Amino acid sequence: MQSAKTEWIGDWITPKNLLVCILIVPVLLIPFFYKGGAALLPMHLVIMVASYIVLAQTWNILSGLTGMFSLGHATFYGLGGYALAVAMVKLKLNPLVGLAAGIVLSAFFGLLLGAISSRLTGFFFTISTIALAQVIRTIAMQWTPVTNSITGLKIFRPIVSRMTFFYLSIAMAVAVSIFFAYLRRSRTGSMFVAIRENINLARSLGVDVVRYKTISSVIAAMIASVVGSFITYYIQVVDPNYLSPIISEKIIMVSIIGGMGYAWGPIFGSVLILLEEFIRGTLGARYAPLASTLYGVILIVFMLFRPKGIVSINLKRSFGMAIAALTPSKDVNASVGPNPENLGAGGGSTLHASQFSKEK
Amino acid sequence: MAIWATIIINGLCTGSLFGLVSAAFSFQFGALRMMNFAYGAFVMVGMYVMYAGIHHFGLHAAAAVPILIVIYFFVGYFLRATLLRSSDPNVQIIITSGVALVLESVVLFIVGALPRSLLAGIPPTWKFPFMGGILVISKLNVLTFAVSSLVLIGFALFLKRTWLGMTIRAVVQQKEAASLMGVDPEKIINVGFGISFLITAIASVMISLQFVLEPTAGHYYQLIGFLVCVIAGMGNLKGGFYAGLLVGLISTMANIFAATWHDAILFILFVVILTFLPNGVFVSRKSISRAV
Numbered sequence: 001m002q003s004a005k006t007e008w009i010g011d012w013i014t015p016k017n018l019l020v021c022i023l024i025v026p027v028l029l030i031p032f033f034y035k036g037g038a039a040l041l042p043m044h045l046v047i048m049v050a051s052y053i054v055l056a057q058t059w060n061i062l063s064g065l066t067g068m069f070s071l072g073h074a075t076f077y078g079l080g081g082y083a084l085a086v087a088m089v090k091l092k093l094n095p096l097v098g099l100a101a102g103i104v105l106s107a108f109f110g111l112l113l114g115a116i117s118s119r120l121t122g123f124f125f126t127i128s129t130i131a132l133a134q135v136i137r138t139i140a141m142q143w144t145p146v147t148n149s150i151t152g153l154k155i156f157r158p159i160v161s162r163m164t165f166f167y168l169s170i171a172m173a174v175a176v177s178i179f180f181a182y183l184r185r186s187r188t189g190s191m192f193v194a195i196r197e198n199i200n201l202a203r204s205l206g207v208d209v210v211r212y213k214t215i216s217s218v219i220a221a222m223i224a225s226v227v228g229s230f231i232t233y234y235i236q237v238v239d240p241n242y243l244s245p246i247i248s249e250k251i252i253m254v255s256i257i258g259g260m261g262y263a264w265g266p267i268f269g270s271v272l273i274l275l276e277e278f279i280r281g282t283l284g285a286r287y288a289p290l291a292s293t294l295y296g297v298i299l300i301v302f303m304l305f306r307p308k309g310i311v312s313i314n315l316k317r318s319f320g321m322a323i324a325a326l327t328p329s330k331d332v333n334a335s336v337g338p339n340p341e342n343l344g345a346g347g348g349s350t351l352h353a354s355q356f357s358k359e360k
Numbered sequence: 361m362a363i364w365a366t367i368i369i370n371g372l373c374t375g376s377l378f379g380l381v382s383a384a385f386s387f388q389f390g391a392l393r394m395m396n397f398a399y400g401a402f403v404m405v406g407m408y409v410m411y412a413g414i415h416h417f418g419l420h421a422a423a424a425v426p427i428l429i430v431i432y433f434f435v436g437y438f439l440r441a442t443l444l445r446s447s448d449p450n451v452q453i454i455i456t457s458g459v460a461l462v463l464e465s466v467v468l469f470i471v472g473a474l475p476r477s478l479l480a481g482i483p484p485t486w487k488f489p490f491m492g493g494i495l496v497i498s499k500l501n502v503l504t505f506a507v508s509s510l511v512l513i514g515f516a517l518f519l520k521r522t523w524l525g526m527t528i529r530a531v532v533q534q535k536e537a538a539s540l541m542g543v544d545p546e547k548i549i550n551v552g553f554g555i556s557f558l559i560t561a562i563a564s565v566m567i568s569l570q571f572v573l574e575p576t577a578g579h580y581y582q583l584i585g586f587l588v589c590v591i592a593g594m595g596n597l598k599g600g601f602y603a604g605l606l607v608g609l610i611s612t613m614a615n616i617f618a619a620t621w622h623d624a625i626l627f628i629l630f631v632v633i634l635t636f637l638p639n640g641v642f643v644s645r646k647s648i649s650r651a652v
Binding site: 069071116119120122123124126127128130131132134135138139142245249252256286287289290291292293295296297299300303304307 | 389395397443449450451453454455457458459460461462464465466468469579583586587590620621623624627628630631634635636638
C-alpha cells in the first residue's frame with residue numbers, strides 16, 4: 001500500500017491489460033467499417049454503453065467502494081440533463097454554462113447525501129436515497145414553467161457529427177475507468193474501502209468517516225451529472241424519464257453483474273445494456289419491457305450464484321474444470337486442482353480487477 | 361365545519377389503509393429482518409390479480425379474495441425459501457429489487473401502461489346532517505377502516521396468543537434457543553414471511569377497491585409503507601396503525617392545499633423524520649422484538 005503511488009504505472013502494463021487495449025481497437029474503428037448511414041446505429045449503441053459504463057463507475061465509487069448503497073443514482077444523471085436543458089432553452093446560455101451548473105447542482109446534492117449518510121447507514125440510507133430521488137422527480141414533473149412537466153425540454157444545437165459524440169463517450173468511459181482504478185489504489189480510496197469494510201473500526205483508527213463519505217458522494221455526483229448533460233446534448237431532449245427508478249436499477253445492475261467495487265465490473269456489465277436494443281430490434285417495440293424482465297432475472301441469478309459478478313469468474317479455472325469433467329485422465333486433474341492463487345476474487349487468469357489492488 | 365369533518369374522517373380512513381399496507385413491511389423488516397424491496401410490486405400485482413379475476417375470469421369478489429390470499433401465502437413462503445435465504449441486507453435488497461423489476465415489467469408487458477380502475481362510478485355514501493352542513497362518509501371508506509383495524513388486531517392477537525405466533529416471536533428473539541426447543545427456525549421464518557404476504561394480499565385488495573391500477577403504482581405504496589414504518593419505528597405494529605392514520609391525514613391535507621406537490625411533501629417529510637428521529641415518532645421503550 002505504501003509504495004502504491006510510485007509503482008502504479010508499471011503495474012498496469014501487463015499482458016492482460018494490453019490484450020484488452022487491443023480488443024478495444026475494433027470498437028474505435030466502427031465508424032469506418034460501415035458506409036454512410038449504416039454506422040449510425042452501432043455508434044449510438046456504443047455511446048449508450050459507454051455512458052452506462054461511466055454512470056456505473058460513479059455508482060461503483062459511491063456504493064462499491066464506500067458501501068453507501070444508493071438506489072437513486074439516476075438523480076445525478078437527471079440533474080445534469082435538466083441543468084443543461086434549462087440553461088440552453090430557458091436562459092439561452094452556452095451549453096458549457098449548463099454543464100457547469102449541473103455539476104454544481106449535483107455536487108450540492110451529493111453534499112446533502114453525505115450529510116444524510118452521517119446520520120443514516122445501511123438500509124435507512126438506501127430508502128432515503130429512493131425518497132430523495134422521488135422528490136427530485138416530482139419537482140421535474142410539477143415545476144412546469146421551468147421543466148415543462150412530462151413533455152420535457154427539447155434543445156436545439158448546432159449540428160455535430162455523431163463521430164464526435166462517439167469518440168467523446170469512449171474517451172469519457174476510459175478516463176473514468178482509469179480514474180476509478182487510480183482512486184481505488186489511492187489513499188482516499190483506501191479510506192473508502194475501510195469505511196465499507198468496518199465503519200466503526202475505521203472511525204476508531206482516525207478516519208474522518210463523514211468527510212470521506214461526503215467526498216465519495218460528491219465525486220460520484222459530479223461525474224454522473226456530466227454524463228447526464230452529455231446524453232441530453234446528444235439526444236437533444238430531457239424528460240422525467242431521466243430520473244426514473246428504472247435508470248437507477250439499470251446502473252446498479254450493470255455494476256453488480258460486472259462486479260461491485262472493481263474497475264472492470266461496469267465495463268463487463270455494460271454489455272447487458274445492448275440486450276434491450278437487441279430485443280427491440282429483433283422482436284419489436286412491444287416486447288421491450290421483456291428486456292427489464294431479463295435484467296431482473298439475470299440480477300437474481302448472479303446474486304444467488306455469483307454475488308461478486310463477472311470479474312469473479314475465473315476463465316482458466318472454469319475451463320479447466322470443464323475439460324477435467326469431460327476427460328477422465330489423471331494428468332488433467334492434477335494440473336487443474338484448486339490453485340490457491342486462483343481462488344477468490346483475486347484469481348489470476350484473465351481481465352481481473354485484482355491488478356489494481358493488492359489488498360483484496 | 362362539516363366539510364372539514366368529512367375531510368378528516370376520510371383522511372383517517374385512507375390512513376388506516378396506509379397502516380395496513382405498512383404492517384406487512386414493518387413485520388418483515390422489524391421482526392424477520394428481511395429487506396423486501398419487492399413489496400410494492402407485490403401490492404401492485406395483487407391489485408391486477410383481483411382485476412383479472414373479476415373482469416376476465418368472471419369471479420365474484422368474495423371468491424377472488426380468498427384465492428388471492430392463499431396464493432400470496434405460498435408466494436411469500438417460497439420466495440423466502442428459495443431466493444431470500446441470505447441474511448446479508450444488501451443481497452436481500454438487490455434480489456428483491458430484481459424481483460420487483462421482473463414483476464413490473466411482466467405486468468407492463470401483459471396489460472400495458474394504461475391505468476385501470478376496478479370500480480366504475482362513484483362509490484355509495486352515507487349522508488348525515490352535521491353542524492349546519494352535511495357530513496358525507498363513503499361506505500367504502502368505512503369498510504376499509506373496519507377491515508384494516510380488524511386485520512391488524514387479528515394479527516397482533518395471532519402473534520400473542522397462538523402457538524405459531526409465539527414460535528415466530530421466539531425465533532425472532534433467539535434463534536439458537538428456539539431451535540434447541542425443537543423449532544426449525546428457517547421453516548418458521550418462511551411461514552412468517554408467508555403470513556406477512558397474507559397481509560400484503562389483503563392490503564392490495566383494499567387498495568384496488570379505492571385507487572387506480574398502474575404497473576408503477578408499487579413504487580408509491582412502497583414509499584408510503586416506508587414512511588409509515590419510519591414514523592412508527594421499525595417493527596412497531598401498533599404504532600404503525602397510528603402512524604398510518606397520521607400519514608393519511610397529512611396526505612389528505614396535502615392533496616387539498618397543494619395537490620401537485622403531494623408526493624414531494626410526503627417524501628421530504630420522510631427524509632427529515634428519518635434523519636432527525638431515526639427511531640420513529642411513536643417510540644416505545646421496549647425493544648423492537650418485544651413490540652412485535
